[in-house]
Amino acid sequence: MKKKLIGLLCILAFISCNNKSSETETVDVVLIGGGIMSVTLANMLHELDPNLTMVTYERLEAVGMESSAALNNAGTGHAALCELNYTPELSDGSIDIHKAVEVNESFEVSKQFWSYLVANHKISSASKFINPTSHMSFVIGEKDSEYLKKRFLALQKHPLFTGMEFTEDSELIKQWAPLIMKERDSRQKIAATKIDIGTDVNFGALTEELASNMEKSSNMRIEFNHEVINIKRNKDATWRVTVKDLKNNILKSIHSKFVFIGAGGATLPLLEKTNIPEARGYGGFPVSGEWLVCNNPDIIAQHAAKVYGNDYPNAFKT
Template sequence: MPYLNLWSMMTRYKGTEQNPDVVLIGAGIMSATLGVLLKELQPDLTIEIYERLDVVAAESTDAWNNAGTGHSAFCELNYTPERPDGSIDISKAIKIADSFEVSRQFWAYLVQQGYVASPHSFINTIPHLSFVWGPENVEFLRKRHEALTQNPLFEGMTFTTDKTQLQEWIPLMMAGRDTSEQLAATCMKLGTDVNFGCLTRNLFDRLQKMEGVTLHLNHEVRKLRQQPDASWQVKVKDITTGDKRKIKARFVFIGAGGGSLPLLLKTGIPEGKGFGGFPVSGQWLVCQNPAVIDQHNAKVYGKASVGSPPMSVPHLDTRIISGKKALLFGPYAGFSTKFLKRGSFMDLPLSIKINNIKPMIEAGLDNLQLTKYLIDQVRQSTDERMDALRAFVPDALEADWKLETAGQRVQIIKQDPEEGGILEFGTEVVSSADGTVSALLGASPGASTAVSIMLGLLKRCFAEQYSSAAWQEKLKQMIPSFGQSLADDAQLCNEIRAYTSEVLGLEYYKMEKQ
């Protein structure tokens, strides 16, 4: 069987705690999303979730660790690179924006079903802006705006070079700025801020109340071994007591953030060979002055410096965390051999295997500029960090900002037939040919497109059930546009956005071409 046969599996393993139908490793947004999807599609499934920490959503999913809280490609300039001929490639932006609308629909369904008491606990309207300075960057942003607004997903995006308009949109960033400087910005009013930590905690609270679902905190998965019958033996250690046990499952999802790569390598599946990881740490400057925080209400992304990697895109970011408005600037990158914020310094060395050492060396040699960038970031002084902030907030005072540690990212290194090994900045799902195990690797846009990513996983690993009439009907109930692209239908795009905005309590602006 090339794919998991869920029906026969259920009769064989149903009701045995040691042998659940599904094992989810990691208690972040990805496992939460997959767990809810599976229980909605097949309520009698048994699921066990294993998390090495004592709480859920404490690593990359946490609002203070997550570099992006609502990636919808409205303002992230690294999603729209300029081609050698000067034209703008908007294909990635369209894909991400379309995927984010899928997430919004699923979240609206969750609110309607009572998974979340108040949508404002995790999602709020925050305008998304791109902001640049200098003639070349202004022209880039103008071309980007022209290209994006041809698509329904970006209709309504406003472009301006008018300083009065900029003063209205971003007063904190305009105060003290050189008026002779060439400036430009685009604005999407229907942008949002998403607290994935809060959303994830809500989903796990509900999952734990469902029959057949068990969440194990302080439990670390040590080994994974496939059995002759294609099931997986999972060896788990209770970190608190030291007890060890083995369980058996027909499907395993590895959604452990930076910890996914070592576990994928332990599966020994051919599809995982050659993968490596390059860990990157992060830091934020967090505003401590409420008066300053109140002056800014937007997510504003700039353009990375020439030669800098995509992860370095600077942004001044309004977020709603624990019901309070926060203001962050960054990210400032750094290097650590840990794959998780609460990981081990041995994570990187222990991930190096015979089958991935060549791709990792090749990728390292091809990305010496990235290495130099990270070294420079680590060596940055407080004055240098403040200089970067003042490019966005000219009047920023050092006393108003505090440096805080963000999360760890593990960028994907994979084999390439031509270059030997390449470093990728994105998210990738690696699944076995028989569909019995799957792992999520990478970083941005990650959480914002979690629903689309998990739907793709279900299509690959639960192919028979996915194509069934029952699952198709349920998927359309959860995601009204299921099977259709909002990028190709302006009327449907407006209808869906109006619906999700109403359910999620968001401001809605009917999008029309500018």
């Protein structure tokens, strides 16, 4: 027993020596993760109340290096112009566009906010991170072609989707997106929609722009190489956030009125540490994929659209 006690004391001493603690700091808002979500929220809060004190913790050495990086996401300005999962076919055969309208309206708000920041010289030219790109939906087979036509007709009733085109003409689709028609069987039943008000967004570049604007304020800062390891609610409903300085191996205790978790894959474990009732019932599963990158300018010149399709039959029925 005595040996076990001595061993335990040695372990505690080792932990104490290798995880130095710093004095507590108090801020209004702690944001976890240096991606597009955290830096966007920080900029919005600063516009609403410039006096708010905020600190963002990022475990890597720069912002936007994971999910927000350009090669780690589709770069689509999601406005439900081409994403078929936002418009399910109901049991009666009708198309539910409720979610599509909601998503489109939300993206319009995002564009308005970015426009405001550009107009007020808080971030640089919009073309650095967002550019117009046609959005297309492309389907194969009789059933999905019928679905796509009904989707098109339903969306046309709403002004947010004005300008969308529908066709089953393979030659017209070839003009819209030549590469997806190359060597395709002419007997195959296909259909497509196209709308030219879609956008391509470099979320990595936008994250850097928003982070740069944060650095202009004395009330906002980003701490790199810092990882949040625990979150605990205080009796007065504020939060105590434990952060590890990965370079100096120092633990910091931060008091904050509010905490935002935008930590990518680490979000769920951190959310569970809060013990808030809303965290119960959530689960996570891995999503993987493979990006095929083309650097041949002759091939790149033949394709200038975001094309979304259907991976399996009847995917959009509910």
